[in-house]
């Protein structure tokens with residue numbers, strides 16, 4: 001979940017509120033952030049991406065763990081249940 005900070009300036013149609021009341025990036029039916037360009041696998045709002053995304057180290061240990069999680073069997077199950 002990408003939690004937005006007060007200083008973030010994200011178009012509202014890309015955001016929502018979690019059940020806990022947090023202002024967050026929306027996810028598409030595939031489970032990915034709606035700002036992700038899934039063809040090019042890059043951020044569609046890179047220049048104005050959220051603060052938390054700016055702190056995220058691309059290809060760092062956490063990044064690799066998330067990519068593994070989303071490309072493994074659990075990801076396949078998510079895609080099948082969304083279909």
Ligand code: SF4
Pocket residue numbers: 002025033034035036037042043044045046049050053
């Ligand atoms: S970097 Fe862009 S695509 Fe990735 S989670 Fe943040 S806003 Fe979404």
